[in-house]
Amino acid sequence: MATPTKAALEARVEQLAAENQRLQSLVDDQANGVVHDWLISADAFATEVPNIHETFSWRVTRPLRDARTVQLKVAEIGLIPTMRIVTARLTRSDRRGRR
Known part of the structure; x- marks a missing residue:
């Protein structure tokens, strides 16, 4: 088997570089499409x-969701800590004029 010439190797490198650029372009297009x-x-x-x-x-349904959140928090950390959290949040929202 003959050893490839320098010119043949350079031509192959150029082919592979072009193929690499083409494939990278396809990958970029796909990625950009997904991101878009x-x-x-x-x-x-x-x-x-x-x-x-x-x-x-x-x-x-907001009051129902709020009640369920409090119910889950009581089960998680207990009644007294939950009452402190709820009281602090209600006090803070009253100061802002929101509910």
Whole structure:
């Protein structure tokens, strides 16, 4: 078997470099497409969440969600520590004029 010439090796290196560049371009295109799709979904989600929070059903069920959160916290850390947390949060929200 004959040893390839320097010119043949250089030509092969150029071919491989071109192939590498082509494949890298494909990978970049795929990655950019995925990132673009993700950004579109994230943007849609970011605009949809406030819309959900403004619905009547979301506002009506808020006290139920709050009660369930307190119930789970009592089971986790006990009644007295939970009462302290709830009292602190209610006091803080009263100062801000929010509920």
